[in-house]
Amino acid sequence: MSNFTTFTDLPLSTATLRAVSDLGFTELTPIQAKILPHTLVRQDAIGQAQTGTGKTATFLLTIMEALLKRPFTNDEERYLGEPRAVVMAPTRELAQQIFDDCIALTKYTSLHSVCIMGGTNYETQQHELERQYVDILVATPGRLIDLANKGMVYLDRVEVLVLDEADRMLDMGFIPDIKRLVGRMPANTDRQSLLFSATFNQDVMNLAYRWLHEPQFVEIEPEHKTSELVDQHFYLLTEDQKLDALQRIITDEAVEKVIVFANRKDQVKRLYHKLRQAHNIVMLSGDVIQQKREKYLQRFKDGHASILVATDVAGRGIHVDDISHVVNFTLPDQPDDYVHRIGRTGRAGQTGISISFVSEDDAFNIPALEKHLETKFTLEQWQE
16 A cells, blocks of 8 residues: 555546645655555545644545545535535644645635634635535634534535544544534545544544544654654753743844744733844734734744744644744643644754753653653753
């Protein structure tokens, strides 16, 4: 099954290959090489993969080919607000990122994609759903269930279902909503289903086997949970020293583009207000309305802002390739969040640096992190 190494080895339509070529994709990533041979022949699949492995293109190509190979005939009735494929993602940023990729990949097809998520204008989304038939719907679960309950979205004709970052959806309490949504779809034997998750515990596996039909399980073990391209530093300091230390780091000439992570929304807000006078900075947290979040993220991507402060939930799904540094202003409570945070740098073959501040409060999280990463950290004393 893994004899496939390039996109042209796969049975992809001409329109798909054109878009893939425009995006500069030639070689398949490990997850693409392992999953696409199954999913392109309509098999269900579970993929364990971190972000940055090419999984988004994996499920988007699967959807596109499934829909392109079975066009509607002239005498088949279609209804507005009735998507043929649904992709669910836990956060608005991730949904937006998937949607952007979807637009780029479907540009030579007539497939119509719509993105619906909380924090954005209801009327605009209703207009998008009513403007023309929907082929691919990318959504956050909360807004999707709202629209389904209001009779604006019907899920009885879904041919392909994708659940992305299932572990995160579990953590965020979305599973009851997703159960209700899946209950409105055709049975798992009458649709194709794909589930992706960075981590797999028993809860995720139970969901996978309930919603998927005889799935192929593909695990892409990162060679290391954290990239060798990221140089990790841990500095011991007091809570009072953190702000000055951060100021010193972000004014260093070697720091070109940096994400500063904090555990709580109030910490992110405080950092933003302390730093905004002297720096081009934007913030992402659950308190920032969606339109502003998109605008802020775009400013950061375009280089108009060189510093982004964010919480973990807001930081999920941020794909910016030229981040030189990540600073953990506070160490996360979950080891997976640490892996995800520092994975924002050292992307696309470039090296990056992560700097973690370890105060007395943060030190409690070190043992679990070392155990998770199977390593022992060198803790350096911060030099004032």
